[in-house]
Amino acid sequence: MNQKYLEISQLGKSFPTPTGPAIIVKDFNLVLAEGEFVSVIGHSGCGKSTVLSIVAGLTESSDGAVILAGKEVLEAGPDRGVVFQAPCLLAWLSALDNVKLGVDQVFGKKTNKERIAIASHYLALVGLGDALHKRPAELSAGMRQRVGLARAFALSPRLLLLDEPFGMLDSLTRIELQDVLLELWAHDKKTALMVTHDVDEAVFLSDRVVMMTSGPEAHVGEILQVPFARPRNRHQLMESPELYELREHLVGFLEDQAHSSPPSLSAPKARRSSFWDLLRSRTVG
Amino acid sequence: MAILALHDVSKSYGSTHVLSQISLSVEAGEVVVIVGFSGAGKSTLISLLAGLDQPDSGRVSFRGKPVRAPGPERGVVFQNYSLLPWLTAFENVELAVEQVFSHWPKAKRLAQTERFIGMVGLEHARDRKPAQLSGGMRQRVALARALAADPEVLLMDEPLSALDALTRATLQDGLERIARTSGKTIVLVTNDVDEAILLADRIIPLSAGPAATLGPEFLISIPRPRERRALNHSPEFRRVRTQVVDYLLSTKRAPSAERAPLAAALSAITLEPST
Numbered sequence: 341m342n343q344k345y346l347e348i349s350q351l352g353k354s355f356p357t358p359t360g361p362a363i364i365v366k367d368f369n370l371v372l373a374e375g376e377f378v379s380v381i382g383h384s385g386c387g388k389s390t391v392l393s394i395v396a397g398l399t400e401s402s403d404g405a406v407i408l409a410g411k412e413v414l415e416a417g418p419d420r421g422v423v424f425q426a427p428c429l430l431a432w433l434s435a436l437d438n439v440k441l442g443v444d445q446v447f448g449k450k451t452n453k454e455r456i457a458i459a460s461h462y463l464a465l466v467g468l469g470d471a472l473h474k475r476p477a478e479l480s481a482g483m484r485q486r487v488g489l490a491r492a493f494a495l496s497p498r499l500l501l502l503d504e505p506f507g508m509l510d511s512l513t514r515i516e517l518q519d520v521l522l523e524l525w526a527h528d529k530k531t532a533l534m535v536t537h538d539v540d541e542a543v544f545l546s547d548r549v550v551m552m553t554s555g556p557e558a559h560v561g562e563i564l565q566v567p568f569a570r571p572r573n574r575h576q577l578m579e580s581p582e583l584y585e586l587r588e589h590l591v592g593f594l595e596d597q598a599h600s601s602p603p604s605l606s607a608p609k610a611r612r613s614s615f616w617d618l619l620r621s622r623t624v625g
Numbered sequence: 626m627a628i629l630a631l632h633d634v635s636k637s638y639g640s641t642h643v644l645s646q647i648s649l650s651v652e653a654g655e656v657v658v659i660v661g662f663s664g665a666g667k668s669t670l671i672s673l674l675a676g677l678d679q680p681d682s683g684r685v686s687f688r689g690k691p692v693r694a695p696g697p698e699r700g701v702v703f704q705n706y707s708l709l710p711w712l713t714a715f716e717n718v719e720l721a722v723e724q725v726f727s728h729w730p731k732a733k734r735l736a737q738t739e740r741f742i743g744m745v746g747l748e749h750a751r752d753r754k755p756a757q758l759s760g761g762m763r764q765r766v767a768l769a770r771a772l773a774a775d776p777e778v779l780l781m782d783e784p785l786s787a788l789d790a791l792t793r794a795t796l797q798d799g800l801e802r803i804a805r806t807s808g809k810t811i812v813l814v815t816n817d818v819d820e821a822i823l824l825a826d827r828i829i830p831l832s833a834g835p836a837a838t839l840g841p842e843f844l845i846s847i848p849r850p851r852e853r854r855a856l857n858h859s860p861e862f863r864r865v866r867t868q869v870v871d872y873l874l875s876t877k878r879a880p881s882a883e884r885a886p887l888a889a890a891l892s893a894i895t896l897e898p899s900t
Contacts, residue, residue: 384789480664510663510786510816512873519874537790578867584857591854598791 345374345409345531346395346499352403353390364390366557368404370550377525377532379542381590382552383597388535389503391552395533396422396501409498418446421497421530425507427488429476435463436472439491446495462490465527466520482513486520493524500525502534506541518544519574526571539590543583544574549590554597562593626689628653628810629674629699629778634683636669643669645836646683649829651778651812656804658821659814659839660869661831662877667814670831671782674812675701687778697725700776704783706763708755714766715751718742718773725774741773745799761792765799772807781813785820794853797823805849818869822862823851830869832876840872 351368354361365387372378382388393399395406397416406413408420429438439459447455463472466486476484485506492500505521506514518541525532525545536542542549546566553561564586568577577583627650636644643666651657661667672678673685676692676699685692687699695701708717719738726734742751745765755763764784771779784800785793797820804811804824814831815821821828822845830840843865847856856862 383791511818512660512662512816512870515870516874516877575867575871578870579863581858581860581863584863588854588857 342374342409344371344407345376346370346372346533347407348391348395348404349407350404351391351394351401351406353387353394353399354402363557364555365559366403367559370560372531372533374531375529376548377534377546378548378550379534379536379546380550380552381536381539381542381594382558383554383594384537385555386552386597387555387558388552392501392503392533392535395499396420398422418442418495419498421492421495421500423485423488423492423500423502423505425504427476427484427491429484429487431476434473434475435468435479435487435490436460438476438487439463439494442491442495458494459490462494462524463487465493465524466490482509482517485509485517489517489521489524493528493530496528498531500530500532502532502536504536505534506538507536514538514541515574521545522572537594539587539594542590543586544572544577549586551590551593561597564590627651627686628688629812630686631670631673631680632684632686634673634680634685636666636673636678636680638669642836643834644673644680645838647837647839648683649839651810653777653810654808656811656813656824656826658825658828659812659831660818660821660828661814661816661837661873662833663816665831665834666837667816667831668782671701671780671812671814674778675699675780677701697774698777700771700774700779702764702767702771702779702781702784704786706755706760706767708763708766708770710755713752713754714747714758714762714769715739715742717755717766718770721770721774737773741769744772745769759792760788761796764788764796768799768803772803772809776809778810778812781811783815784813786816793820798853800824801849801851818866819856821869822847822865823853823856828865828869830872830876833873840876843869 348368348370351365352363353365354363368391370378380388380391390399394401395413397413397420430441433441436456436459439462440455443455443459447458460472463469466489468483468486468490471479471483479487488505506517509517522545534545543566549564549566550560551562551564552558566586567582629651631647631649634644634647647670659667659670669678673680676685676695709720712720715738718741719734722734722738726737742748745768747762747765747769750758750762755766758766768784785796788796801823813824825845828843828845831837832840845865847859847861
């Protein structure tokens with residue numbers, strides 16, 4: 341097994357502002373072994389989604405590099421499956437056609453029948469075997485996100501990237517979908533990187549949980565090893581005192597970060613620029 | 626005698642059977658939390674208790690008398706705050722106080738309004754309109770409005786579900802204080818099991834719809850005040866949390882058997898990319 345399947349080295353992201361660059365992420369280092377599931381937790385706006393987006397190739401980094409299976413990531417590609425908070429399904433296509441759209445791109449050499457089989461297979465895996473021909477509007481929010489998961493896994497990506505995949509669901513539906521995700525993951529043994537702010541979700545799914553400091557200049561603050569054996573059983577885990585120790589540790593980290601968080605980016609320290617002053621006087625007046 | 630009760634209540638909207646034969650009896654001073662999935666029928670349940678809607682069959686009663694309409698003895702807090710956008714935080718609360726205590730002198734009404742604006746910590750924002758307040762602050766205004774009318778029962782419909790995790794935790798602690806010190810009877814519905822355990826004397830799960838029913842109740846004897854972090858060390862917290870989640874997930878999986886093909890599919894196929 342490749343111990344350095346995904347390497348994120350000295351990753352940085354900054355945006356130019358009139359008062360100098362706003363440094364969102366600085367010196368972010370992380371290495372994932374093949375088949376590993378790693379979560380990144382941190383407060384809203386700390387830059388965790390920025391990191392994920394750079395690994396996905398959807399955002400350009402300012403510094404550092406991302407190397408996946410020995411090749412540098414420079415743009416988006418089907419070797420990385422992404423699941424966003426909103427499943428972004430095409431409203432006029434059925435669940436099956438939504439999944440098949442990606443399958444057609446990646447498995448162009450297979451016959452149409454085989455491509456349909458792949459798409460239906462993954463929809464069955466997420467429990468939508470009976471809803472293949474339903475359109476997004478006929479599905480609940482939880483079911484739509486199941487389609488999103490099926491679509492990502494159906495492409496057989498090298499790396500799975502999940503950006504708060506269950507953030508829009510109620511906490512019980514979230515638990516349901518975590519079970520679905522865990523089964524899919526165990527089945528396909530994908531390397532996965534997930535961003536979340538749900539501490540329970542991070543512990544239940546991951547081999548390691550990366551705690552990110554609050555921005556600006558966000559980086560890896562601490563890494564927690566999750567000791568639970570796999571396959572994991574939710575019921576057993578929820579009764580284990582150890583789970584609650586990990587949970588408390590993670591919540592403690594987040595609380596400390598909330599209290600120590602520096603002034604927000606939207607309020608630059610030095611407001612010398614006449615442009616900002618002008619803008620401010622205009623809005624207030 | 627129960628202060629608020631549902632007797633064998635069923636409710637449908639069109640062809641959708643939402644609640645099926647629900648019976649619930651709430652004692653005075655008790656904090657009852659109903660936990661269930663989104664869309665299970667929790668809001669319908671609160672609407673029936675509030676008298677905003679009528680059951681198709683069965684009865685809703687308050688102190689033994691049938692509930693036919695909303696009344697000041699049953700205050701409601703909604704998920705979407707339902708504040709009047711053209712009134713300030715203070716005026717929103719004052720309006721409720723004027724409705725309920727119209728016989729009071731003006732000075733006493735103002736004092737009542739001020740007391741509850743203070744109770745939710747919004748003195749600094751009392752003259753702001755809802756659009757100038759954050760979600761958490763709006764919900765605090767809604768809470769102050771409901772409490773200032775001094776209802777006998779406070780009905781809360783997912784009051785914190787629209788808020789981010791940090792704000793939610795802060796307001797949960799506020800609700801815990803209200804539950805502990807106000808002596809009010811409270812019925813709260815939520816999809817958050819941790820929130821339920823933090824607040825409840827009794828948790829009753831509502832099975833996944835359609836035709837939702839109430840499941841087995843869980844009495845919570847964790848001493849108050851309850852502190853979020855300390856709960857992690859409570860065996861009762863761990864046990865109830867697991868049981869409530871297990872029960873609710875089972876109501877979703879068992880009847881539809883929707884995940885049955887999974888095991889078969891898992892063993893049947895392995896697909897490799899053709900590239």
